[in-house]
Amino acid sequence: GAGVSQSPRYKVAKRGQDVALRCDPISGHVSLFWYQQALGQGPEFLTYFQNEAQLDKSGLPSDRFFAERPEGSVSTLKIQRTQQEDSAVYLCASSRGGEASYEQYFGPGTRLTVT
Amino acid sequence: AQSVTQPDIHITVSEGASLELRCNYSYGATPYLFWYVQSPGQGLQLLLKYFSGDTLVQGIKGFEAEFKRSQSSFNLRKPSVHWSDAAEYFCAVGAPEYGNKLVFGAGTILRVKS
Numbered sequence: 252g253a254g255v256s257q258s259p260r261y262k263v264a265k266r267g268q269d270v271a272l273r274c275d276p277i278s279g280h281v282s283l284f285w286y287q288q289a290l291g292q293g294p295e296f297l298t299y300f301q302n303e304a305q306l307d308k309s310g311l312p313s314d315r316f317f318a319e320r321p322e323g324s325v326s327t328l329k330i331q332r333t334q335q336e337d338s339a340v341y342l343c344a345s346s347r348g349g350e351a352s353y354e355q356y357f358g359p360g361t362r363l364t365v366t
Numbered sequence: 367a368q369s370v371t372q373p374d375i376h377i378t379v380s381e382g383a384s385l386e387l388r389c390n391y392s393y394g395a396t397p398y399l400f401w402y403v404q405s406p407g408q409g410l411q412l413l414l415k416y417f418s419g420d421t422l423v424q425g426i427k428g429f430e431a432e433f434k435r436s437q438s439s440f441n442l443r444k445p446s447v448h449w450s451d452a453a454e455y456f457c458a459v460g461a462p463e464y465g466n467k468l469v470f471g472a473g474t475i476l477r478v479k480s
Contacts, residue, residue, distance in 0.1 A: 255409070282466065293370075293456050293470030294410070307465050342409060350417065353398045353460040355468060357410040 253277065255358035257343050263364045264333045272328045272361045276345030282352040283326050284344040285318055288360070294342055300326060301348065333365045368393050370459050372471035379447050380479050387442040387474050389457030397461040399440040400468065401431055405453045413455075416440065427451070452478045 256275045264270050276283050281302050286294035287310075296310040302323035311318070315334075320326040330337055340362045344355035369392045379385050391397060398417050402410040414425025421433040431442045440457060454475050458468040 284467065291472075293458075293472050294468075296467035296469070299466050301466075307467065309465075310467070344410075350398075352466045353400075353417075353468065354412070354415055356412065357402070359407075359409040 255343055255345050255356055257341075257358040257361050259361060260359060261362050261364075263366060266334060266365055267332050269329065269331045270333055270363060272330075272341050272363070274326045274328070274343030274345075274358060276324065276326070276343070277356060279347075280345035280356075281323070281348040282346040282355075283320055284346075284355060285326070285328050286342040286344065287312075288340040288342055290339070297328070297341075301352075330363075333363075335365050338363055338365045368397075368459065368461065368464055368469055370457055370469050370471040372455075372457055372474050374474045375472070376475045376477065378477040378479060381449050382446050385442075385444045385447045385451070385476070387455050387457075387476070389440045389442065389471060391438050391440065391457075391459045393438075393459060393461050394463065395461060396435060397459045399431070399433060400458040400460075401425065401429070401440075401442045402456045402458060402470075403427075403453045404456065404473075410456065413442070447476075447478055449478045449480060452476055 283300040285297040288294040299307040300320040315331045317329045340360040342360045344357045346355045371390045401413040457471040
């Protein structure tokens with residue numbers, strides 16, 4: 252079946268611009284996660300949704316980062332007034348609920364470059 | 367705080383040789399353990415997972431991993447490496463007391479020489 256998809260795959264933004272990154276999870280997966288992967292590092296957690304509820308946003312680095320999942324399916328990660336340090340690959344993952352929420356399936360990522 | 371350590375940044379092995387990638391974690395209880403593989407420009411693919419039970423788990427592509435509670439380790443192994451295994455490998459850990467997120471190691475880049 253279809254996996255997690257993300258768009259765009261690549262995004263170049265000038266410093267100060269706003270960007271929106273989209274994630275389409277696997278159909279039926281109630282849990283959705285966003286991670287940030289800087290060059291040469293492992294992914295780092297940003298935020299977690301269970302259905303439409305954002306249950307954990309402890310990893311969001313600043314109030315310029317905002318995520319939503321209004322209907323419990325597609326999610327958007329928005330970054331306002333982008334800075335150079337926001338350059339990274341943004342990965343979306345989805346999973347089933349309960350204990351299975353830890354078994355996360357990842358999309359291909361969006362590579363954001365801020366110039 | 368919880369942490370995941372992959373001591374080897376790079377490993378080079380010859381095609382057909384055996385492979386072991388190390389992973390150590392620092393958690394209070396027995397966590398859920400995972401290995402992912404990432405090819406250049408690609409997302410993360412789940413290789414295998416450990417939740418409970420048999421401490422030796424089998425995954426896809428001929429990989430296996432062994433959970434050793436006494437050493438807080440979850441090392442990934444493969445008896446015979448193929449050139450297509452060249453990629454970056456990440457160990458990841460989750461535990462209910464820290465929410466639903468996964469914490470990842472910094473990764474190990476595997477190079478395969480022919």
